[in-house]
Amino acid sequence: MSEIIATLKKDYIYNLMIKGKRQDGRGFKEFRDIKLETNIISKAEGSAKVTLGNTQVLVGVKLQPGTPFADSQDEGMIITNLELNAIASPDFEPGQPKEDAIEMARVVDRGIRESGAIDIKKLCIAVRESVWIVHIDVHILNDEGNLIDASCLAAIAALMTTVVPNEQHGIGKNVPLAMKGMPVGVTLAKIGSKLMVDPSLDEEAVCETKLTIVSSLDGSIAGMQKMGPVPFTEAEVMEAIDMACEKTAELRGLYLEGLANKE
Amino acid sequence: MSSMSDKPEKLITDDGLRLDGRRADEIRPMKIEIGVLSRADGSCYLEWGRNKILVGVFGPREVHPRRMQRADSAVIRYKYNMASFSVEDHARPGPSRRSIEISKVSREAFEPVIMAELFPKTAIDIYVEVLQADAGTRTAAINASSIALADAGIPMKGLITSCAFGKVDGQIVLDLNKEEDNYGEADFPVAMTQDGEITLMQMDGHLTPDEIKKGLELVKKGCKEILEIQQAVLRKKFETPVEETVEEVTDTEDTRNKIVEAEEPLEYASEAAVVEEALEEVEELEKEQLCEETVETDAVAEEIPEFEELEDIIKETEALVEEDTEEDVVETEIEEEALEEEALEEETEFEASFEAAPEPEDFEELEPIKEEVSSEVEDVEFDSEELAYEETQLEEETGIEEVASEETFEPEPEIESETKTRTEVPAEEAVKAEVEPEEKKCEGPWKVVKDPSESGSRGENE
Numbered sequence: 001m002s003e004i005i006a007t008l009k010k011d012y013i014y015n016l017m018i019k020g021k022r023q024d025g026r027g028f029k030e031f032r033d034i035k036l037e038t039n040i041i042s043k044a045e046g047s048a049k050v051t052l053g054n055t056q057v058l059v060g061v062k063l064q065p066g067t068p069f070a071d072s073q074d075e076g077m078i079i080t081n082l083e084l085n086a087i088a089s090p091d092f093e094p095g096q097p098k099e100d101a102i103e104m105a106r107v108v109d110r111g112i113r114e115s116g117a118i119d120i121k122k123l124c125i126a127v128r129e130s131v132w133i134v135h136i137d138v139h140i141l142n143d144e145g146n147l148i149d150a151s152c153l154a155a156i157a158a159l160m161t162t163v164v165p166n167e168q169h170g171i172g173k174n175v176p177l178a179m180k181g182m183p184v185g186v187t188l189a190k191i192g193s194k195l196m197v198d199p200s201l202d203e204e205a206v207c208e209t210k211l212t213i214v215s216s217l218d219g220s221i222a223g224m225q226k227m228g229p230v231p232f233t234e235a236e237v238m239e240a241i242d243m244a245c246e247k248t249a250e251l252r253g254l255y256l257e258g259l260a261n262k263e
Numbered sequence: 264m265s266s267m268s269d270k271p272e273k274l275i276t277d278d279g280l281r282l283d284g285r286r287a288d289e290i291r292p293m294k295i296e297i298g299v300l301s302r303a304d305g306s307c308y309l310e311w312g313r314n315k316i317l318v319g320v321f322g323p324r325e326v327h328p329r330r331m332q333r334a335d336s337a338v339i340r341y342k343y344n345m346a347s348f349s350v351e352d353h354a355r356p357g358p359s360r361r362s363i364e365i366s367k368v369s370r371e372a373f374e375p376v377i378m379a380e381l382f383p384k385t386a387i388d389i390y391v392e393v394l395q396a397d398a399g400t401r402t403a404a405i406n407a408s409s410i411a412l413a414d415a416g417i418p419m420k421g422l423i424t425s426c427a428f429g430k431v432d433g434q435i436v437l438d439l440n441k442e443e444d445n446y447g448e449a450d451f452p453v454a455m456t457q458d459g460e461i462t463l464m465q466m467d468g469h470l471t472p473d474e475i476k477k478g479l480e481l482v483k484k485g486c487k488e489i490l491e492i493q494q495a496v497l498r499k500k501f502e503t504p505v506e507e508t509v510e511e512v513t514d515t516e517d518t519r520n521k522i523v524e525a526e527e528p529l530e531y532a533s534e535a536a537v538v539e540e541a542l543e544e545v546e547e548l549e550k551e552q553l554c555e556e557t558v559e560t561d562a563v564a565e566e567i568p569e570f571e572e573l574e575d576i577i578k579e580t581e582a583l584v585e586e587d588t589e590e591d592v593v594e595t596e597i598e599e600e601a602l603e604e605e606a607l608e609e610e611t612e613f614e615a616s617f618e619a620a621p622e623p624e625d626f627e628e629l630e631p632i633k634e635e636v637s638s639e640v641e642d643v644e645f646d647s648e649e650l651a652y653e654e655t656q657l658e659e660e661t662g663i664e665e666v667a668s669e670e671t672f673e674p675e676p677e678i679e680s681e682t683k684t685r686t687e688v689p690a691e692e693a694v695k696a697e698v699e700p701e702e703k704k705c706e707g708p709w710k711v712v713k714d715p716s717e718s719g720s721r722g723e724n725e
Contacts, residue, residue: 041395042313044348054301058394060348081356086342087390088321089302093327094342094390096357137347137356139392141317142300 010206017191023203028196029243036153036255038161046162046177049211050154053200054144056088059136059154061162063177065125065169066133076131078108082138084149089143096247104146107185107225108138111214112175115183115222120179132164134177145201148212153255154183160259182256183222185214186244190230195240197247211237213244217252270446275432283312283440290426290485292437295496296409297414305389305415309407312440313397318407320415325387336380341370343404345393365401367369372405372425372463376439387417389673398444402427405463406489413497422493423462425454426485428478430470435478437485448508451475453482457490499527 006179013023032053041047046061068075082105086094088106097105112118123132136159151200162177189207199207209228216222221241226232232240267594284290289313300306303319310316326332343366347354370389377387389412393402412419430449434705444450449468455461470478632717635724 012291041315041348041393043344043350043397047348056300058346060346062348062353064353077479081347083356084393085344085390086321086388086399087300087303087306087392090321094344094358135347135353137353137395139346141392142302 004198009202012048013203013206017194017196018031019020022196024200026198028194029247031149031198031247031251032200034153034255036157038157040257041119044158045165046158046160048154048161050157050199051142051152052146052153054142054148055150056140057143057147057150057154058139058141059158060139061158062135062137063162063164063175064133064135065130068124068128068131070085073128074124074131075120076118077120078109078120078136080105080112080136080138080155081135082108082140084140084143084147087142088140092143103225103227104148105138105213107223108155109136110223111183111185111226112136112155112159114212115181115216117156117181117183117216118180119178119180123164123172125156129220134159134162143201145204146179146187146198149185149187149198152214153218153251156182156184156256160256181217181222182252182260183214183216184248184256185212185213185223186247186251186253188240188243189231190228190232190236193236195236195243197243210222211240213241215245215248219245219249234238247255270415271442272700273432273565274443274446281431282442283438285438287321287434288481289483291440293406293489295410295492297410297496297500301413303415305411305413305417307407307411307414309410310402311399311403311406312438313395314393314400314403315395316400316403316407317392317394318404319390319392320388320408320411320417321390322387322415322417322585323382324388326384326386332384332386335380335383337377337379337387339370339374339377339379339387339389339409340389341366341373341389343369343391343393343401345396345400348395349393350569365404367464368463369401369405369454372423373408373412375462376420376423376456376459377412378420379419385410396551398439398441398473399427399452401425402438402452402454410493414500421457422453422490423456424486424490424493425452425463426482428482428485430468430474435474435481437481449467449474451478451482453486455483455486459483460485501602502712518597539622575614631700 016022020028022028024032032049032055035051037049037051039047040049040062041058044060045063047059049058056185058081062180066077069077081097082101083097084092084101084104084255086092100137103222120136123134136155140147140151140156146176164177165174165175166172167174186197187199188195188197188211189209190209190211191202191203195211196203199210204210207228208230209226209232210225211232212225212227264440269284275287279286281287283291289448294310296308298306299308299317300319305320307318308316308320323337324336342358344358344363344455345354345362347356369391373389381386389408391408393400393404402425407422410421413422425440428435428437429443430436430445431439431446431447433448436443439447439450447468449466449470451466451468451470452463453461454463
């Protein structure tokens, strides 16, 4: 079904693009409306829901004590899981996560892990014996395109509002999760030779290739992922990075810095 | 359940209040939002106490894998899934033995009301996501699914409503909360139809038969309250157009209830048969009159028939018609009178339409068409031969036309329009007439669709 639509719409979207327009009237550097809600699941230690246009993503963070890995005995663990729930789209089916879901989960995970957003040394309860395992569960509720950016934003917002449940396990007072950065992912869709941020579902269906760039607070890039078969030129990559960094700073300022100040 | 919780000394205080301040027969506050997911065909977000449930309904749609499809009805699939962050401890993602069982019994709770036989070889998928769990998730999920199904326009015989009762500190209470669920003596979830038929029932714990009896009474009350909330939500979404056509609402309310109660499409068919019989009788009577009239008309030939005669005939037919058919008919007849003279000549045109014309049923629709026709008609000549021909065909039609033929064949335009509506009716009737009662109730055009069943029930009454 989506393939048929893509074929029919491709020309239309392509022609609009040549005129510098997009289907929903946005500019190439413009995100859809974003709504961020935090602390909406009281059973989770941290939670956030991001509504990006009509895309809805819910992230819950749970902390559990566990045994550390042998090669990092004083560091907490981060486990990111992303599910393309069948509720989110007629194209998703229940069952084991498919490669798309696993790829997205790993992109989100790398952004958080590599940017050092979580101070994992502070997640150690007792060296060699017990550390906190941070479960980041990304629940896709409605897929209208650009799940990765919504997931990244929701994940980091959920982590920023996470409280370490020390009291529940009798190891002191509850404290906010120690955070060191605010990685934000921005995905660009490549149609022809143009790049546009925040591709909608239709744009995702017609674009040849997407590039996700996760950058951290200091402007460095923490993770990148090219998805799709069409190659990028070096110039396009640099253009993409510029666009992404600009948008990342904007998103961080609009949605995340407020959360950080609250803590 | 988890390490941190300790059993409270008392789950019900001395003044009969529960830990969350409710009395024994009160349900937790419920909030329902409808149509929250753009990609799903129907969806619902429900909060009940601290439960947060999201349901999406897809279908009727193609079945994957194909071997699951059924030749005679839709396959209903219900997937209950708990988000891993929905409970105290991190739950392993994916289906558990518990969620598979809940999915099965919940599906079975809906099977009696979903009219799956209307959609052979398709699947209706109900996906439940428990975002936050706090005792009673399966009942909450069923309540939400009911709304999501209605939102998706899946034909149902009624809503399903679900609530649990249990035993806490030796007392039977409605709608257990988390503490009561963990430390109570029994948990007894129930789902029922609007008529109180139980479609889901599970139980664990210890209860005497008397306690069960008491509990079922209590749960019935709870379900009734929930049903009211559900209905209010559906009304809010689907009833908006009602304000435009207030009359229609009052008109159709009876019909709507009847449709909700009606058990099988077959019934409509039989009712329709009764009506048709009745109509045929009328037709015969009218035909007799027609013959007399035509004789007269022949005699008169080109003269326009005298009004006195016509009026008599009209009155007679009206009397006959009134017995069996709706007031609408009478109205149409009256209008026809006015149109008579103009219509005289149209016959030639109409003959073509006559051939296909079945029996008329919906007069409301016809009126506008009639008017059009009458304005168009101005030139045709009057032919006694044609008259005779038409008469034979008129025989097959109901009272209205006869009246018209008496007067000079004006009704023929109507016949034409009847043919149109006729062909529409059977197709739409099956699908739309049984969809959400709310929708039908609101909109004028639906009424036309419903006519067969309406007149059917009338036939019964008589």
